[in-house]
Amino acid sequence: MEKLGGLFNPSSPEMEALAGLTYYTIAITVVILAIIVFAVFYIIVRYRKSPADKEEPYQNFGSLNLEIVWTLIPCAIVAVLFLLTCNTMKAVDPPVDGHEPDLIIIGHQWWWELRYTKSGVITANELHIPAGKYMLARVESIDVIHDFWVPELGRKIDAVPGHPNYLWIVAGQPGIYLGACAEFCGAQHANMRIRVIAESEEEFKEWEKQEIVIPPTPRSGLAGEGARLFQNKACMNCHTILGTAAAARVGPNLTHLNNRQTIGAGVLTNTPENLNKWLTNPQKYKQGSLMPNMKLSPAEVEAIVAYLEALK
Amino acid sequence: MSSRLPLVPENTEPLPSLKENQGMLTWVASVDHKQIGLMYLIITMVFFVVGGLEALLMRIQLAQPEMSFISPEVYNQLFTMHGTTMIFFVVMPFLIGVGVYMVPLMIGARDMAFPRLNALSFWLIVFGGILIYYSFLTQSGAPDMGWFAYSPLSEKPFSLNKGPTYWALGLLATGISSVASGLNNIVTILTMRTPGMSMRRIPLFVWMILVTSFLLIFVIPIIASAFAMMLLDRLLGAAFFTPAHGGSAILWQHFFWGFGHPEVYILILPAFGIISEVIPVFSRKPIFGYEFVAGSTVAIGLLSVGVWAHHMFAVGLGDVANLYFSFASMLIAIPTGVKVLNWVATMWGGKIIFATPMLFATAFIIEFVMGGLTGVAIASVPIDWVVTDSYFIVAHFHYVLYGGSMFAIFAGVYYWFPKFTGRMMSETLGKWHFWLTVIGFNMTFFVQHFLGVMGMPRRTYTYHDFPYWGSMNLISTIGAIVLAASVLVFIWNVQVSLRRGKKASNNPWHAWTLEWAASSPPAVHNFDLVPPVRGRRPLWDLAHPEQPDEPNAKVID
Amino acid sequence: MADNKMLIKFFIASESIFFLMLILAYVNFKGSVVDGPTAESSLNPYVTGIFSLFLLASSFTVWLAGRSLRAKNHTWLKVWLLVTIVLGVIFIYGQGREWAGLIEQDITISRNVFGTTFFTLTGFHGLHVCVGLIMLSILLGLALFGDFKGPRSDGVEVISIYWHFVDGVWIVVYSVIYVWAFFL
Numbered sequence A: 001m002e003k004l005g006g007l008f009n010p011s012s013p014e015m016e017a018l019a020g021l022t023y024y025t026i027a028i029t030v031v032i033l034a035i036i037v038f039a040v041f042y043i044i045v046r047y048r049k050s051p052a053d054k055e056e057p058y059q060n061f062g063s064l065n066l067e068i069v070w071t072l073i074p075c076a077i078v079a080v081l082f083l084l085t086c087n088t089m090k091a092v093d094p095p096v097d098g099h100e101p102d103l104i105i106i107g108h109q110w111w112w113e114l115r116y117t118k119s120g121v122i123t124a125n126e127l128h129i130p131a132g133k134y135m136l137a138r139v140e141s142i143d144v145i146h147d148f149w150v151p152e153l154g155r156k157i158d159a160v161p162g163h164p165n166y167l168w169i170v171a172g173q174p175g176i177y178l179g180a181c182a183e184f185c186g187a188q189h190a191n192m193r194i195r196v197i198a199e200s201e202e203e204f205k206e207w208e209k210q211e212i213v214i215p216p217t218p219r220s221g222l223a224g225e226g227a228r229l230f231q232n233k234a235c236m237n238c239h240t241i242l243g244t245a246a247a248a249r250v251g252p253n254l255t256h257l258n259n260r261q262t263i264g265a266g267v268l269t270n271t272p273e274n275l276n277k278w279l280t281n282p283q284k285y286k287q288g289s290l291m292p293n294m295k296l297s298p299a300e301v302e303a304i305v306a307y308l309e310a311l312k
Numbered sequence B: 001m002s003s004r005l006p007l008v009p010e011n012t013e014p015l016p017s018l019k020e021n022q023g024m025l026t027w028v029a030s031v032d033h034k035q036i037g038l039m040y041l042i043i044t045m046v047f048f049v050v051g052g053l054e055a056l057l058m059r060i061q062l063a064q065p066e067m068s069f070i071s072p073e074v075y076n077q078l079f080t081m082h083g084t085t086m087i088f089f090v091v092m093p094f095l096i097g098v099g100v101y102m103v104p105l106m107i108g109a110r111d112m113a114f115p116r117l118n119a120l121s122f123w124l125i126v127f128g129g130i131l132i133y134y135s136f137l138t139q140s141g142a143p144d145m146g147w148f149a150y151s152p153l154s155e156k157p158f159s160l161n162k163g164p165t166y167w168a169l170g171l172l173a174t175g176i177s178s179v180a181s182g183l184n185n186i187v188t189i190l191t192m193r194t195p196g197m198s199m200r201r202i203p204l205f206v207w208m209i210l211v212t213s214f215l216l217i218f219v220i221p222i223i224a225s226a227f228a229m230m231l232l233d234r235l236l237g238a239a240f241f242t243p244a245h246g247g248s249a250i251l252w253q254h255f256f257w258g259f260g261h262p263e264v265y266i267l268i269l270p271a272f273g274i275i276s277e278v279i280p281v282f283s284r285k286p287i288f289g290y291e292f293v294a295g296s297t298v299a300i301g302l303l304s305v306g307v308w309a310h311h312m313f314a315v316g317l318g319d320v321a322n323l324y325f326s327f328a329s330m331l332i333a334i335p336t337g338v339k340v341l342n343w344v345a346t347m348w349g350g351k352i353i354f355a356t357p358m359l360f361a362t363a364f365i366i367e368f369v370m371g372g373l374t375g376v377a378i379a380s381v382p383i384d385w386v387v388t389d390s391y392f393i394v395a396h397f398h399y400v401l402y403g404g405s406m407f408a409i410f411a412g413v414y415y416w417f418p419k420f421t422g423r424m425m426s427e428t429l430g431k432w433h434f435w436l437t438v439i440g441f442n443m444t445f446f447v448q449h450f451l452g453v454m455g456m457p458r459r460t461y462t463y464h465d466f467p468y469w470g471s472m473n474l475i476s477t478i479g480a481i482v483l484a485a486s487v488l489v490f491i492w493n494v495q496v497s498l499r500r501g502k503k504a505s506n507n508p509w510h511a512w513t514l515e516w517a518a519s520s521p522p523a524v525h526n527f528d529l530v531p532p533v534r535g536r537r538p539l540w541d542l543a544h545p546e547q548p549d550e551p552n553a554k555v556i557d
Numbered sequence C: 001m002a003d004n005k006m007l008i009k010f011f012i013a014s015e016s017i018f019f020l021m022l023i024l025a026y027v028n029f030k031g032s033v034v035d036g037p038t039a040e041s042s043l044n045p046y047v048t049g050i051f052s053l054f055l056l057a058s059s060f061t062v063w064l065a066g067r068s069l070r071a072k073n074h075t076w077l078k079v080w081l082l083v084t085i086v087l088g089v090i091f092i093y094g095q096g097r098e099w100a101g102l103i104e105q106d107i108t109i110s111r112n113v114f115g116t117t118f119f120t121l122t123g124f125h126g127l128h129v130c131v132g133l134i135m136l137s138i139l140l141g142l143a144l145f146g147d148f149k150g151p152r153s154d155g156v157e158v159i160s161i162y163w164h165f166v167d168g169v170w171i172v173v174y175s176v177i178y179v180w181a182f183f184l
Helices: A013-046 A064-092 A201-212 A221-232 A272-280 A298-310 B023-028 B033-061 B072-106 B115-137 B163-191 B204-236 B249-283 B290-304 B319-331 B333-347 B356-378 B381-387 B391-421 B427-453 B469-500 B538-543 C004-029 C045-070 C074-104 C113-144 C154-183
Strands: A103-108 A111-116 A122-124 A126-130 A135-141 A146-149 A157-159 A165-169 A175-181 A193-199
Touching (some): A013 A064, A013 B333, A013 B356, A064 B319, A064 B333, A064 B381, A103 A146, A103 A157, A111 A126, A126 A201, A135 A146, A157 A165, A193 A201, A221 A298, A272 A298, B023 B033, B033 B072, B033 B469, B072 B115, B072 B163, B072 B204, B072 B249, B072 B391, B115 B163, B163 B204, B163 C004, B204 B249, B204 B290, B204 C004, B204 C113, B249 B333, B249 B356, B249 C004, B290 B333, B319 B333, B319 B381, B333 B356, B356 B381, B356 B391, B356 B427, B391 B427, B391 B469, B427 B469, C004 C113, C004 C154, C074 C113, C113 C154
Parallel strands (some): A103 A135, A126 A193
Antiparallel strands (some): A135 A165, A175 A193
16 A cells, blocks of 8 residues: 555644644544434435325424524534634644744745745755754745645645745655645646655755855856857746856746756656756646747757756 | 517417427517526526536546646636536526526415516526637637636736636626526515415525525625726726735635625525425425524525635634634534434434435435535634645535535426426436436545545646545546436436426425415416415415414414 | 515615725725825815715705605606706716826826726716616606606606615715825
8 A cells, every 4th residue: 555645644743733633523524424324324214105104294393402402512513623723723833923934935837936045045846944843934926826735744825926924844754745836826737846855954954055056157068058058048038047147037046956856846857858858848748837948959958958967 | 467578479388389480589588487497497407518528528637647638728727617607607597597486486476576687687697608608719718717716817917818808707797697686586585475475484495595695685796896806907907906016816815705605605505495395395294493494594694704714714814814714614514504404303203205306305415414514624724724725625515516506406306397397207217317426426526535635736737646646536537427427317317308207297296385286387377376375384284274384373474 | 566666775785785895995905005196195085075065966856856756746856857967967077077187197097006996986986877877867758758747656766766875875985085085
């Protein structure tokens, strides 16, 4: 049996609290459903009219006492549920309390921009965090409403343009936790995937160090050719590569694309072959994406791939 | 008062044949509530098939991960149109249409208070539907921003196609239709009841239509204003819902759900009314706790306008707002639950005939309770944070809208078909329809609860190959195909029963409300003589003079 | 006979919600204008106030028309209907004048949230006034042809109720837009 995700694999204290409340509530509802189902099946068996029977049954108009009882019992159940709701809310959504955010998450159509406030790292779609540590994220959007959702780690929260929200993110153990955008945001809402990589404190710091490095721009060979093409072929109108003139934020920061496990916000795994396919025609893999088919020749694609692979 | 309209022949037959001279004109120009009611039912069946095809196409695309049967753009149009169609062009007009047909008969009236307004309401639905569906033929295609049309996605510059504009205009038309129907129902029910039928004696279906009508006239203007603002944004560059221009994306959500939540009660209350008519008749007992069923309906109507932001728990409105809406949403489960218990208590101790209407009504109880209970769960803010915008929600609302409203609609069709047409529907085909529906429906939607909690978001044209997602989606798709088959059986049943169904007497179910005193189908003027009303079940009182419902009733209240 | 007056009363209740939503939108954005025109900077409550008096007076005159109908005074019914229409037209003229002045200064529905909410709210109100004027004109036309000898007429009474509603909405709109901006 393969490992089930989401609610069945809570990987943070928050998610465990949420899973607990969910199971408890579902248990109550299952009991209520069972009572109704049992009653209905009993009725079907016991009170079916036999064709020979010509008399009408006793005409029972109602009972005030019964109505009172079966109104008060649901009131009590609701009261219990509401109390549990309040308690769990406090546990899984601690107040921001004047904390400065560690992370700014900005939703774009159809990728996630991630900016680490303390180290200055800017990356996309793949969120590295130190396991066990609470990170406060400010969640925003630059265009339409998106929603940041990593089912194994905690609650989801909308990214609303003009209305920043705050989210505490924590993973109990190191691991990879997958998420997705959870608010319909247009053609490629389905491919706006999130990858949270929780690692030890040392690994996290190592990653941050790598991400801030400004890689030297290759001048010679295929990579050098790619670097020149990148500047000339309008790539820089949308993308940033630190250390070059490319500083646009329409598309993801590509400086350390190598450090990422996927491209296209989860559409393809990050390999040179896939990068080649993507650059040849991104529309084939993410139809409707805001990256047009740049109509590059296979040689140009190879050069740019070499360039991006050379950025370390 | 007959249809003395110029150019239109006097209408003397309940079901004028289309083959006769001016037969079509008689229908198109009709202001008779029964003919208008039937036209409502026919048009909703057409849209039901269309909306169902849209769903079937979506389910095929989702049968396995990363399929490319349908492009993302087309998929987004399909889910937008599916939701829009099922809500505004199937469930609402069906329930309003049944109301238009039945309410005057149930209260012993000759027609609705405003017959021409009634006709206008119907034709506005047709017009609105044609307008929205026309967009499929335009270059930029049908609306694709979801039936909830969240801004700024629905606005410039993110939505430059014309689909959403057609959509808003078409729904403005249907909105006018709904308000007109609501007004018509209110005046009809308040002023045209036969002597003796006090408000405490009207059938529960009429109560439900009355409360629904009040909801309609008060909440449709909310969405109408939102559509007007959205159109002004899109067409004249206004700034209501565009944050880049100083507007507020969240304001749209408040307006939309301010309408949208009462709307779901509009979609279910008349269905409750149908169930409240069918269960007593087929259990051979009166409804248990009439006052409580009627009273809890009024309570639901009043509460329903105060819970809208439970659709917005993930928006970031703050703890105070979230907790208030959470509490209010849990509260509204109580009057709803009370009704279910009243129905079960009605069946208890009865002598139940499990004809097709009763099969659907009984299954309704179980399916609706399932949907209602998941609803109580998601009224809890933290649980909603886990499952909102996932397939869990899709499962929840299909349980209440299909397992609830549609099952009740089917029960109503099988129940009142003899009255509409003078023929019985086939019980054999009815049972096939029923079992295919139960199997297909549960197969389609039960697994979606699990998909949701495992992390599958809604409104996605495809998904990754996560463990068991593919197999669960496949089960759901197969269920949808079974459901499609069930609809075909239903249509076949309607069609074959219309031609060759057993002739029906006035009161084939031995029911007790006034519509069963009219002939099947009723004469154009409904009643030669309305039976005396001295209780909630006039025909019971007539058949059981030794045991009337209200032994101390005065002849006229 | 169908209860037309009940119909128009419930219709007015329904339309009130429509206007309430437009007012809520206006209120929601009031004070959130970052740059550009606001109510305080662009409107003239006094001129608009004068034109409002014309609309208020028209409610009085339509009531007088109703009184004439009940007294079976056909001539005065026609006179008061006509006066009502004229007063209403003057109000619409005032609205148009105000709108033209604003648009000349580039204060339009697309300028900022003030422009958006102001023109929408006053625009829908003006639209309702125009519909009322059309209906009153139809009444006047029918009266000129001899209808409405009195003492009762559902048509006159229903349209009068609608006209009072349109007036009542304006009182609220004027308060929310002008009184709030200038006198509170």
